[in-house]
Amino acid sequence: MNITESKSWHSRAKLSIPGGVSSPVRAFHAVGGTPRYFVSGVGSRIRDIDGNEYIDLVNSWGPMILGHAHPAVLEAVQSTTKNSFSFGAPNKNEVLLAEEILRRVPSCDRARFVSSGTEAVMTAVRLARAATNRNLIVKFAGCYHGHSDALLVQAGSGVATLGLPNSPGVTPGQTQDTIVLDYNDFQAVEDIFQLRGSEIAAIITEATPANMGLVPPAEGFNKFLADTVHKHGALLILDEVMTGFRISPGGWWGKYGHQEGWEADIYTFGKVIGGGFPIAALAGKAEIMDLLAPMGPVYQAGTLSGNPIATAAGLATLENCTSEVYDQLDNSARVIGAGISAALSAANVNHSYQTGGNLFSFFFKQGLVSNFDDAKKQNTDAFSVFFNSMLQQGIYLPPSAFEAWFVSNAITAQDVASILAAAKVAAEATAASL
Ligand SMILES: Cc1ncc(COP(=O)(O)O)c(C=O)c1O
Structure with a gap:
């Protein structure tokens, strides 16, 4: 994946903005690598300054519930x-x-x-x-x-x-x-x-x-x-x-x-x-x-x-945001979350798949996480491997193991298939890293 322009803008940003970012998690410090500089988004997909396209599972940390540029x-x-x-x-x-x-x-x-x-x-x-x-x-x-x-x-x-x-x-x-x-x-x-x-x-x-x-x-x-x-x-x-x-x-x-x-x-x-x-x-x-x-x-x-x-x-x-939209959000979240959990299980990666309505996330550790002490026991290195593999395959996840994932109503059946295919590869890469 060519990210020359994102790299160059991020080097420049770090000279004028602390860490190059206006909010810390965006800096990718927790997962390594270069944050992408996005230039456009339509529906479920966003495009970076180098022309790479990603299916978006951050959605601006929630606001883009209907997808981009609805x-x-x-x-x-x-x-x-x-x-x-x-x-x-x-x-x-x-x-x-x-x-x-x-x-x-x-x-x-x-x-x-x-x-x-x-x-x-x-x-x-x-x-x-x-x-x-x-x-x-x-x-x-x-x-x-x-x-x-x-x-x-x-x-x-x-x-x-x-x-x-x-x-x-x-x-x-x-x-x-x-x-x-x-x-x-x-x-x-x-x-x-x-x-x-x-x-x-x-x-x-x-x-x-x-x-x-x-x-x-x-x-x-x-x-x-x-x-x-x-x-x-x-x-x-x-x-x-x-x-x-x-x-x-x-x-x-x-x-x-x-x-x-x-x-x-x-x-x-x-x-x-x-x-x-x-x-x-x-x-x-x-x-x-x-x-x-x-x-x-x-x-x-x-x-x-x-x-x-x-x-x-x-x-x-x-x-x-009609009741049909909420049904679809719930359904997309369920299919994506359960599918990724199945991919991780198939690759023998310990994880806890946790949901709250259509919000969900994965902790790379065994057993239910019910408070912050539990959450801190997860394997954040394993999350980084999973995150970076998904990113390379054009799936944009929150760049932190301590954040929820967000679906939008614009996610299509084709997007879901792409996310799950990528998750299989990412789960195997994660397993290989352990
Ligand atoms: C539950 C909750 N409360 C408050 C905030 C702060 O909102 P803002 O980032 O708009 O200041 C956030 C941000 O993510 C949040 O998730």
């Missing part, structure tokens, strides 16, 4: 851009997108837009503290909620990929009110609430952790979290930045929470609600959300928040 999203963006790009004032599209989100999650009365998942979560935490008049936040090791200071302790995603337990620059003061527990540990949650329940503002959790690889909640875990916080006058912040409107028309909660009979108090969304543009949101009941300025005293603002183009793209994306 005609309806393209049309919405193009027609909106003709009328300027930003006003820093209210616009119709943000109202329509808020209404669409609230229609999908009926337990929410209000949504507020920001520009990234990090901001959505940061604001949710501030709001939870203000609403309860308490300081402590409980999070789980290996969950990633963006890079705000208070939550950058034992985080997943790039922090896990690079093996950084905590980040320099975050002071002890900024994390002194953050309690970190092991995921899926019912007893630890029980214990901390016995000990400090009256000081805890909220538990924040990913609806299903997908930033340490995919780790599904143990049966009843999310309901247990909701029941526990509510018993103690605290709140549940359900981080659906990754799962929101990817797992079902109502996100993770719409598929599982609704059925299991629990509700969160504040939900955070991102990725899919922008269809590839920088937008995210937090949503919840009016009595909590109306604490935000200008209705209440909790401050939050943004120059580009609710931007008309981002909201147009998000709205067009959600409008095209």
Whole structure:
């Protein structure tokens, strides 16, 4: 595979941008080799600057749920851009997108837009503290909620990929009110609430952790979290930045929470609600959300928040995420995931294939991974071999063993056949490397 141009641009990028990248996992440090510089994408396929084509199983880490350059999203963006790009004032599209989100999650009365998942979560935490008049936040090791200071302790995603337990620059003061527990540990949650329940503002959790690889909640875990916080006058912040409107028309909660009979108090969304543009949101009941300025005293603002183009793209994306689309996403994920697992088994490569709705990932180790400690025991070198073999064969996977894989609705039967054929070769290469 000729990657001369990607190599040359990456050498140049490293002189002007730290590591040559605008977000760390993209640098390929965990898997070795050169990150690809992409120039175009249509449907399920993306093309790099050297003209190589890849079937995309990253999909911009989730937003491209309909595939690249989807005609309806393209049309919405193009027609909106003709009328300027930003006003820093209210616009119709943000109202329509808020209404669409609230229609999908009926337990929410209000949504507020920001520009990234990090901001959505940061604001949710501030709001939870203000609403309860308490300081402590409980999070789980290996969950990633963006890079705000208070939550950058034992985080997943790039922090896990690079093996950084905590980040320099975050002071002890900024994390002194953050309690970190092991995921899926019912007893630890029980214990901390016995000990400090009256000081805890909220538990924040990913609806299903997908930033340490995919780790599904143990049966009843999310309901247990909701029941526990509510018993103690605290709140549940359900981080659906990754799962929101990817797992079902109502996100993770719409598929599982609704059925299991629990509700969160504040939900955070991102990725899919922008269809590839920088937008995210937090949503919840009016009595909590109306604490935000200008209705209440909790401050939050943004120059580009609710931007008309981002909201147009998000709205067009959600409008095209029909129940048929979710069926197809589920089906593609199942066939690809199970097929790759079968290829790994046939090559005698130890692995755990884990799913959460249509999100999935593989841990190169035996046995279920149910928390971050387990996840760290995987063989990341084996993942690198598998990743690089797939890349050489034109399949673009997340360049980290600590990330979930994302299908788009644009994946065809031919794509699936190509992915599974490549996986057979990659599994054998992985076996040979062990
Ligand atoms: C669950 C979760 N929360 C928050 C974030 C942060 O979102 P952003 O990267 O848009 O700041 C992410 C990003 O991957 C995420 O997966």
